[in-house]
Amino acid sequence: MTVDIRKIGVTLDEIHHDGGPPRTPPLRVVTAYAVVRNPFAGRYVEDIQYWMADLKPLGLDLADRMIAALGDPEQVEAYGKGAIVGSDGELEHGALWHEPGGWSMRERLGDTKAIVFSAKTIGPIGTRLMIPLGHINAAYVRSHFSAAEIGAYDAPRADEILFGLAMATGGRVNARAGGLGVDAIKGQDGLR
Template sequence: MADIKVRKFVTVVEEILHEGGPPAAVPPRRAVIAAVIENPFAGRYVEDIMSLMDDLKPLGIEMATRLVKALGGDAGVVEGYGKGAIVGEAGELEHGALWHNPGGYAMRELLGGAKAIVPSAKKVGGLGAKIDIPITHINASYVRSHFDAIEIGIGDAPRRDEMVLILAMTTGARVHARVGGLAKEDIKAGDGLR
């Protein structure tokens, strides 16, 4: 398969000082990176699409690296993550599903072997389509304080023959998290799905 053709990257970083409650001593940050790429399968049905998954691996590493850099450069501060894709109208949902492994494993590798499954969302959409990227704790999916999401949309993407591939990371819990459940301090080995 041909090289991945990236038209642009978009990175957004949010710093949440408060949501009406007391200001955070250390404001959590949420960041999202999107790569707008050409969809090599747009406009036609292709039975065997698996080769694109391997082709996307270097892009996953590059995006995860850029995302950590946007959060200050220290992978050790990342506590939450998620991924997603928006497929242009000439593509199909399954093309976005190809991002699961390259996006998820890139972040898990860069974050030192994070244990939890990387939550995901995908859809088919037109120019300016937005998507909410779900976020959970990197080592235990059931840490309620880290259940979060970040919305992203790009005004001129995806074009009909493009895909927007997305990674998200956070540096902590929701700013005023107080709904109980498993605390990050109580995560034990094997809690990746708890």
């Protein structure tokens, strides 16, 4: 089975401040999404896992586009993934993005340790999704708990899925809610 891509979008945000002192350099958050035809829309299919292998090149392509927008994979400190399934699909169809989306970013970024946080939903055209972000090497780094928004004005149609990825060059601007600091990461188990 191939992946029928209707459109791809990439967005780069630079956040200079959040009401407090300016951040230098600014926080950069990049998102990329692809809107694809859902081959399982409108019917129940028991065996769907095989489609994950077909989605892997798409995950790599989106990861490459985000890294190109940032300019340097070494700058990436946080990541996340998500999917918006059109109304003729199932939430489980969006779950097929876990491996191709997450592992693609991990492959491109090198030896990351932490899980890639994820969100998925079902919705009509214009649905937006907040992708949760977390530190790439230690899931308990509270300053990097954040989110990046994905969506498209014309997607997903009922028989489509919008698959998205997000990367950021740091944690929240002016983070000061405590918890494990970046300077205390051990990076051994993906948690601390």
